[in-house]
Amino acid sequence: MPQSAPALSSTSTRTAFVRTTLDNARQWITRPRPLIQAQTTPFQVVHDDGLARLRYYPPLAETSIPLDDGGTLAVSRDPQRTPLVLVPPLAVNMLIYDLFPQRSLVRYLRARGFELYLIDWGRPGREHNHQGLAHYFSERLPGMLERVRKHSGKRRLNLHGWSFGGLFSLCYCALGRDPDIANLVLVGAPTDYHRNGVLGRQYQRISHTLGWLRQRTGWRAHELSPDWFRSPGWLNSLAFKLTSPVASLKGYLDLLRHLHDHDYVSNHATNGAFLDDMVAYPGAVMQDIIHYLWVDNVMAEGRLPMAGNEGNLGRVTVPMLNITSPADMIVTPECSRAMLPLVSSTDVECLSVSGGHMAILGGGKAQQESWPRVAQWLIQRDG
Numbered sequence: 001m002p003q004s005a006p007a008l009s010s011t012s013t014r015t016a017f018v019r020t021t022l023d024n025a026r027q028w029i030t031r032p033r034p035l036i037q038a039q040t041t042p043f044q045v046v047h048d049d050g051l052a053r054l055r056y057y058p059p060l061a062e063t064s065i066p067l068d069d070g071g072t073l074a075v076s077r078d079p080q081r082t083p084l085v086l087v088p089p090l091a092v093n094m095l096i097y098d099l100f101p102q103r104s105l106v107r108y109l110r111a112r113g114f115e116l117y118l119i120d121w122g123r124p125g126r127e128h129n130h131q132g133l134a135h136y137f138s139e140r141l142p143g144m145l146e147r148v149r150k151h152s153g154k155r156r157l158n159l160h161g162w163s164f165g166g167l168f169s170l171c172y173c174a175l176g177r178d179p180d181i182a183n184l185v186l187v188g189a190p191t192d193y194h195r196n197g198v199l200g201r202q203y204q205r206i207s208h209t210l211g212w213l214r215q216r217t218g219w220r221a222h223e224l225s226p227d228w229f230r231s232p233g234w235l236n237s238l239a240f241k242l243t244s245p246v247a248s249l250k251g252y253l254d255l256l257r258h259l260h261d262h263d264y265v266s267n268h269a270t271n272g273a274f275l276d277d278m279v280a281y282p283g284a285v286m287q288d289i290i291h292y293l294w295v296d297n298v299m300a301e302g303r304l305p306m307a308g309n310e311g312n313l314g315r316v317t318v319p320m321l322n323i324t325s326p327a328d329m330i331v332t333p334e335c336s337r338a339m340l341p342l343v344s345s346t347d348v349e350c351l352s353v354s355g356g357h358m359a360i361l362g363g364g365k366a367q368q369e370s371w372p373r374v375a376q377w378l379i380q381r382d383g
Helices: 011-030 094-098 105-111 133-152 164-174 197-217 233-242 245-257 262-275 283-295 333-337 371-380
Strands: 044-048 053-057 064-066 072-074 084-087 116-120 157-162 181-187 320-324 348-352
Touching: 044 133, 053 133, 064 105, 072 105, 084 105, 084 133, 084 164, 094 105, 094 116, 105 116, 105 371, 116 133, 133 157, 133 164, 133 283, 157 164, 164 181, 181 371, 197 283, 197 333, 233 262, 320 333, 320 371
Parallel strands: 084 116, 084 157, 157 181, 181 320, 320 348
Antiparallel strands: 044 053, 053 116, 064 072
């Protein structure tokens, strides 16, 4: 709990209070490593292609791990049969998966016995602007999964995709090339961009305008150089915060009120280390988003956001767990669950949780509402 400001009954107390507040403010600005609580779970980089890296989380040394509610979780020494691969979205850094020692998705899943891997897509530079969406789910992801298989010695794999990572995982299965994906967990994964609440109405306006332009001129976003469409990391951070501007402003106002509380400042800075350090979208990714997802909304028809006709959501046959939240303004339940009548999976479960787009993956309530369900759902289907 945040500490309230102490009563300033003497000059020495006031001086100490001001000194502490100023020191906390300095640390929040400079963010020295001890202030940031994220990414403390040990991992090994088992593959690095110069941009993307594959992480492996070895068995935990502890016998139990702390939880956000003050409890503990015993570490299982009986490994699950099927390795689990976390597929993140683009534009984010990997801190969200290991944000706090007591609220770490990778530490929790490792404690539940999963052989755990995470794909870090890296920080694309301008030289990567030619890489579009299909480059990730049709070229990079297959190569990374083969590296997982080589390292683990197992063919069958589980995929866990959040946000665009869910889109990549779904599209990968829809290509129909890999019969050894065992299960698919999708968290806030988009499908029908025009059924996406307030954002969806904006996408419909963009679709109407650019569709009108295409009909009359033949112009598409891909007509221009992808360098013009690159979305820098700072812009992605700003766009994410503007999806909930009141909450973002309140967070900074609360910080000002609690600058005297070092723990509060540390928690705020740790969250900020994720939110304020987002990664650029390559230009071709933005071109594909505009053309395939915003304008043509191809996934709502079961098609994939790529040139040609390869793949279809009807080819997805693996068991699926779809997790959404009515409070998620970036990917609404209607947007995500539009995939359900399009896939051929017969084992499909939907889970509604609380929290926004970030919170459904790594928020405090996710540890109670979704993490145990994800683990149990996969364990029930293991082997």
